[in-house]
Amino acid sequence: MATGLIALLDDIAGLAKLAAASLDDAASQATRAGAKAVGVVIDDTAVTPRYVTGFSASRELPIIGKIALGSLRNKLLFLLPGALALSFLAPFLLTPLLMLGGAYLCFEGAEKVVEALWPHGGGEEAEPATPRDAGAVEDQKVASAIKTDFILSAEIMALTLAGVAEAGLATQVFVLAAVGIGITGLVYGVVALIVKADDVGLALAREERPASTLFGLRAPSGPAPTPGDRRLRPLTRAVGRGLVRLMPALLRGLGIVGTAAMIWVGGGILVHGLEGFGLAALGHGIAHAAEAVGDRVPFGEAAAEWVVTAALSGVVGLVVGALLIPVARHLVTPALASLRA
Template structure:
């Protein structure tokens, strides 16, 4: 009996050590994959506050929570199984899905630019009279979740590329960990950003003069921050969308856009010395955004003028 018990305890010890090692491996792989997605994560955080800007403060966190749940559903229910199945059985299809996703992001960003320039509105905006607040909120949440789906697909695709040589189980574990951590980080930050003005108002009522001064600073700063994030979010849609399209076409063997953009990035980096890395990246980013704007504008024209989708709203 003691021998059997000792043997059992030894087996449990070995299994526990193996499990701990696996968890460590998953964490390391997830960290490696997560660092590669940093740019898209920042874009996601910049885009999302625009969906609650101008709405009732009481609805801000509930809306963020709805979007958070939608984002987790996007990643864990739809994208994770799809990514694993495609990586296992049809890896060549992933680039085509990314190409479609990038085009959609470019369309969303270009549509916002066109609206700002007076080329018509597509759907209700905050400038319109909101006759059905519930329907308007649902439209905002739906739009945010659709945009999140594309950004999440890019995050999952980048993470998948980093662990492509791992086993199916390891790939699944890493993607799940990246999905949860990224979602919590992004929407936690967004929730804090949209409540900064409430925090500022609360601080202005404190007895401390320092707290009151900081509260007043937040009240002045937050509206400017939200406007800036709205602009950054639109640019991010164009940049990420354009980048995905250019990179996807490159992987498919067509370098008509990739070569000149990459060449400009290298040339600028070479001319700017110590700042070469940043200057080169900004050059590639700007050119990718231009590609996104042109492509998105073409898609928007076809959608709204040729197929007349949403044309009744474009007044």
């Protein structure tokens, strides 16, 4: 009896170790799969702050919260089951759909580049009149942001699924859910920090008693500023003013990085997709160019190869996106307009 109990406990311990190893492997796969979606994540982070522009400071965080919940609902209730169904019913469609998403990223990025270089003001259609009710305007903005997020989330989930296509069902569910929840928390947490940073800076710049009020978080302890307040006030005022001045430049820089990331990630998806269809010449050419540059640098070989690969993938993405702009404007957009009509 004792021997059997010891054997049973040993089997349980072995199963626990196996489960822990499987969980650790799934977690590492989730990390790797999420890293592949970095370009889409950066773009999502760059796009979202514009949806809270024009609202009072008290509504910014609630709006971001609504968009985050909508994004999480998109990923877990719609995209995750859809991705798993696609993986089991029609896995051959995964690469074409991934390439379609990559082409869309290239188009979006190239369109932003063209608009930045040759802005057109007069030819744009007038936007429909927005409702006067502030609540209706907010709901309209949130719905628009969630629609945009759905497209970006679909690309994230497709990239994630492609990274674990050979894994079991349980691992796929875990990885897709972990990446979906983790990326949503990361994106909208960063967005919340970005959106509120200027308000924090303004509060710090105006705070006369930073030490005694704990940077404005508690009521003042006395009728007059303390010596600690007078010593700390120049520093907090400088930090606050710096935040207020920095945020516009940060948002512009984030937009540029997001556009670049869309183009290089989209181009990379297309290059790898072509390799999957046996058209590996372009991918091999990029790899050889990256290796040639890496061999010539005295240090940082891996970093140099990554830069070259990203740059050449970005060139591919920019060319493809530029070719898709007239197709979208003269064929796709009129076709969609006629369908809506």
